[in-house]
Amino acid sequence: MLLPVTLTIAAAAGIGNIALAMRVVPIRLKDKVLFGDNGDSRLLARTRAHANFVEYTPFVLILMALIEAGGGSARWLGIAGGTFVAARIAHAVGMDRATSNPWRAAGALLTWTILLALAVWALAVAYGYGAAPVIRVLPVEGSPMA
Numbered sequence: 841m842l843l844p845v846t847l848t849i850a851a852a853a854g855i856g857n858i859a860l861a862m863r864v865v866p867i868r869l870k871d872k873v874l875f876g877d878n879g880d881s882r883l884l885a886r887t888r889a890h891a892n893f894v895e896y897t898p899f900v901l902i903l904m905a906l907i908e909a910g911g912g913s914a915r916w917l918g919i920a921g922g923t924f925v926a927a928r929i930a931h932a933v934g935m936d937r938a939t940s941n942p943w944r945a946a947g948a949l950l951t952w953t954i955l956l957a958l959a960v961w962a963l964a965v966a967y968g969y970g971a972a973p974v975i976r977v978l979p980v981e982g983s984p985m986a
Contacts, residue, residue, distance in 0.1 A: 849921030
């Protein structure tokens with residue numbers, strides 16, 4: 841299978857994205873708000889939680905895919921990806937509260953930590969550290985590829 845860890849986390853992120861969107865839609869329908877938040881702080885918080893998820897997720901998935909393709913550890917990628925999805929859910933739950941709270945703070949801090957760790961790991965993979973060795977097939981002299 842092609843990039844199974846990244847595909848699994850992408851699937852979880854896709855489901856999370858739909859779940860966050862579904863928290864917004866009932867409020868929009870009930871209050872007949874097609875654009876913006878109409879001054880509703882709950883709608884603003886939920887749309888920002890959803891948008892925030894969409895802002896971070898592509899970077900994480902791209903880094904994960906490239907690290908996995910470069911031979912990064914499937915176990916650590918799975919842990920990082922699962923933690924990221926959980927952090928984004930915690931952040932969204934925390935956004936429903938009008939004041940600062942551990943859910944929102946932990947979600948944000950874990951997201952930043954995972955993104956930074958993946959970025960550093962990607963650099964390590966790019967420059968030959970932190971990944972399985974790549975086996976290169978070289979053409980044999982006299983073969984059609986030579």
